[in-house]
Amino acid sequence: MSTTLFNFTLGGDPLSLDRIRGILTRLEDTIIFALIERAQFAHNPKAYQRGALAELKATGFEGSWLDWFLQETETFQAKARRYTSPDEYPFTPLAELPAPVLKSTPYPRVLHPNGVNANPSILSFYTRAIIPRITKQATLALAAHKRANGIVGEDEYEDDGNYGSSAAIDVEVLQAISKRVHYGKFVSESKFVENPAAFVPHILNPNRQALEALITKPAVERALLQRLRKKAVVYAQDFAPDGEPKGDAFKIDVDGVVELYEYYIIPLTREVEVDYLLERLKGLSQEEIDELASRKKQ
Numbered sequence: 495m496s497t498t499l500f501n502f503t504l505g506g507d508p509l510s511l512d513r514i515r516g517i518l519t520r521l522e523d524t525i526i527f528a529l530i531e532r533a534q535f536a537h538n539p540k541a542y543q544r545g546a547l548a549e550l551k552a553t554g555f556e557g558s559w560l561d562w563f564l565q566e567t568e569t570f571q572a573k574a575r576r577y578t579s580p581d582e583y584p585f586t587p588l589a590e591l592p593a594p595v596l597k598s599t600p601y602p603r604v605l606h607p608n609g610v611n612a613n614p615s616i617l618s619f620y621t622r623a624i625i626p627r628i629t630k631q632a633t634l635a636l637a638a639h640k641r642a643n644g645i646v647g648e649d650e651y652e653d654d655g656n657y658g659s660s661a662a663i664d665v666e667v668l669q670a671i672s673k674r675v676h677y678g679k680f681v682s683e684s685k686f687v688e689n690p691a692a693f694v695p696h697i698l699n700p701n702r703q704a705l706e707a708l709i710t711k712p713a714v715e716r717a718l719l720q721r722l723r724k725k726a727v728v729y730a731q732d733f734a735p736d737g738e739p740k741g742d743a744f745k746i747d748v749d750g751v752v753e754l755y756e757y758y759i760i761p762l763t764r765e766v767e768v769d770y771l772l773e774r775l776k777g778l779s780q781e782e783i784d785e786l787a788s789r790k791k792q
């Protein structure tokens with residue numbers, strides 16, 4: 495289980511944008527390292543297809559091998575109160591998970607109540623686009639090994655049989671991406687409370703484009719992608735047995751890591767920010783909305 499970074503007991507303003515961005519930056523490390531771990535195994539497509547593993551199907555479980563790993567892992571972690579933390583979203587519907595064994599920690603309410611959940615999108619792009627992309631090197635290495643040893647035939651090159659190892663790491667990657675993307679709600683709340691008057695008209699008369707323009711910070715995104723590439727180059731460096739860096743040998747395709755952020759994680763974080771804003775006035779009285787509409791940036 496990754497460390498819970500959501501910790502109000504440390505003090506400080508939970509809506510400080512610097513503090514939230516610090517959490518997003520730290521999560522980059524978690525995500526890059528987990529992707530590197532996953533990239534050592536082959537794609538193993540059967541782990542992502544419903545009913546592809548006969549033994550699992552025989553148990554009566556209907557989903558994929560990965561769905562099963564998610565459900566079993568989250569069932570245990572729910573008991574350890576993982577999903578009482580406001581920055582944790584299970585992939586298994588909450589209603590299907592057991593109650594926590596420990597009493598819930600009393601978190602202060604920071605977010606407006608909302609039903610935004612990006613996990614179905616995360617699961618979809620991770621299994622369809624990211625896994626095939628980042629496991630390409632392992633798959634190619636396996637193919638070369640099999641060719642060199644005369645192992646050919648119906649055996650798929652992209653399957654190394656490491657279903658358990660692959661799925662265990664997939665769960666970690668997915669949980670880290672989910673936490674990162676859902677932190678968009680805190681970013682959004684922080685931007686909203688700083689200048690509610692700018693947002694309220696586009697929420698009352700829903701305008702996704704206008705809201706997206708208000709939350710988008712191109713310079714922050716550019717700096718992030720540059721930092722991410724530098725980190726990925728360092729973390730993915732492979733070393734010779736004598737400890738010397740192997741130069742251009744990397745444990746993961748660095749471009750794949752950058753693309754994951756550029757085309758999936760950042761756009762989805764923006765989407766979560768906008769979805770959250772669209773629910774930001776739900777349940778408020780007319781007086782409360784009027785007050786927010788008149789509260790301009792100081």
Ligand SMILES: O=C(O)C(=O)C[C@]1(C(=O)O)C=C[C@@H](O)C=C1
Pocket residue numbers: 515518681709710711712714715718759760761763764767
């Ligand atoms: O840092 C912010 O202000 C965010 O909204 C987060 C984030 C990101 O996903 O990293 C998303 C949108 C912004 O354009 C910049 C960065």
